[in-house]
Amino acid sequence: MTEHITTVAGVAVDTRHWIGGERVASVRTFTDVSPIDGSTLGEIARGGATEAEAAVAAARTAFPGWAATPRTERARLLRAIADGVDKRLEDLAIVETHDNGALLRSHRRGVMPRVAHNFRFFADWLLRLEHEDFTTRGHTNHVSWDAAGPSVLITPWNAPLMLATWKIAPALAAGNTVVLKPAEWTPLTASLIADIAAEAGLPAGVLNVVQGYGAEAGSALVSHPDVRRISFTGSVPTARRIAGAAAANLVPASFELGGKSPLLVFADADLDLAVDLAVEQYDNAGQVCLAASRVLVEAPVAEEFTRRLVEQTARLRQGDPREEATDIGPNIHPRQLEKIDGFVRRALAAGARALVGGTPHEKLGGLYYRPTLLTGVAQDSEIVQEEVFGPVLTLQTFTDEEEAVHLANDTRFGLAATVATGDRERAARVTARLVAGTVWVNCFFVRDLQAPFGGSRQSGVGREGGTWSFDFYCDIKNTVSAPKGWKGHG
Incomplete structure (x- = not known):
């Protein structure tokens, strides 16, 4: 067990994948290095096609049960994950600072509290997500958001956990299961969030984490035929490759890409x-x-x-x-x-x-x-x-x-x-x-999760935030009911 644990400034982090509610090792590893001083933080399990297949299979197996879980229960579990983030906020801040070199004071005061907020916000939004019924020639239209299926989320290294949970939280709230592929330069807090989610009671297979390189693990995930949504934050060239893989399976994809603002x-x-x-x-x-x-x-x-x-x-x-x-x-x-x-x-x-x-x-x-x-x-x-x-x-x-x-x-x-x-x-x-x-x-970086977020031109495709996130992670259904044909008094 200890051979798969690395310790970062006193915080223990498992270096294996999280698949189907279990830790899974790989034959190969890659070295995670701190940008602060070049020190080795750990040897991380290096996933590929085998681990991608296992993670998607776990997400596919868990999907029917999670999608059928009542909204109130999904929201409760998201809030429990947020509580777990709060309890481990200092650990997360320390590990993230060592892993990506951003300021510890920022992680403590802003970034990690935002991670917890991501889960609480989408838990709350889920419970009030609705569209007012409307009529067409006496027929009633009812709009609903149905869970789409296993979702692959590929996240960058500049704000690893905040940007990962910005995707994880709405995907889980929508009733989707998730396979997260964190950036290979900053994999550690993704492992910790898997622990926190499991401790909060999230069922096995609902959240999976596969570590590794984009050309290996990432490519296998985005091209998998059982994946129903892909969300990616990163570079334009990588987005083009992912878009090609998504197009082959007609999978909706959301891209938040570069900027030159x-x-x-x-x-x-x-x-x-x-x-x-x-x-x-x-x-x-x-x-x-x-x-x-x-x-x-x-x-x-x-x-x-x-x-x-x-x-x-x-x-x-x-x-x-x-x-x-x-x-x-x-x-x-x-x-x-x-x-x-x-x-x-x-x-x-x-x-x-x-x-x-x-x-x-x-x-x-x-x-x-x-x-x-x-x-x-x-x-x-x-x-x-x-x-x-x-x-x-x-x-x-x-x-x-x-x-x-x-x-x-x-x-x-x-x-x-x-x-x-x-x-x-x-x-x-x-x-x-x-x-x-x-x-x-006259301001900068004022962000509200209920606002639409995304880019134009080559800065991205799609919008997420508030209802826009559910629009992406769900299959939106309109049910039309006739005023006649009912039997009994129900």
Whole structure:
């Protein structure tokens, strides 16, 4: 038993898969490494076609019973999982910080409480999910949400447990069974949530966790003919491959993909607020899909805005994410650091200028990249058009609303946008023209689970949140009843 347990800062984590209510080992393993210092966190079971088949079979077997479970009981179990998250919040925060390098203070105060909220929210929403009956020529129409079947959920490494449970909770609430494939760079809290769900009383096979690489475990899962829903958060190229596999079996798929979101700062904006919004984009070392990495500033205030942004960025404290005073931790993996540095080096070679940063952190070494602000970039340049997914912002200027909207929309993405302005009418005009799934005005990252979430263009397909999640994870049925033909008094 102990050979399959790794200990992370005193927290024991099982490194095996969770399939059909049991721990399952694999012949092969992969090494999980902490981005903080390069230390080995554990040897993780490396699943493939065999484990994928077993997990889907377990989900298929458990599905009829779970789908038939009354809504009130499903909701009770979701709340019990949330209670379990609350009890192990510190363990989850510590393990997640070691596994993905994000700030421990953020995991404690925001991320892990949000994990518990994901389960409670969808438990509550399930109990009030309904559509008012309506009549057609005297016939009654009744809309219902029927569980669809086994669902495959593939999640990223930048916010592993929060984004996993954002999918798990509505899928389970809908009556579906789940196979989760966490990112191979951050598998540990997915194992812990399986333990928490089992302790809460979730029946065997309702939630399964298969660890491994996308080309092995992930590919086998998304191409399985018994899967009825696929939800994926990650890159555009991977989404294309998953879409092909889903199309072969006509399986509905939801994709939340990359972003290259703009922050539009108008001359009438509160500049202190606008600078704060820009600095927020360095959160999680820039590894946030929603980050407004393209800062667009109206020319009359560009010089003053830039001066304040440079000063405030230079004050950010970079270092060990376990320390309370740290503002920015490491990036996730050597490959990601090389990617970030490559983007910046090519931009500088093409004529960009680094007002702050522009290199890996010389003193910290490892996977720490200095928060970077680039100016002198062309709209059609790689650094403006492609997602870096690191602590790198570009700054451009505009002369009027028309140019601002043009620059904001001039990428292949459309995930989010942020607007800073003191004019309500301008805010209404501009937001109406922005191509984005979410637009924030004079704020950033305010998220409510009842709101639709997703991207436009190559930032994604579909919307989730509130009833939109149930619309995706369910087969929606309309039952039409005639006013005649009934016998008796029932």
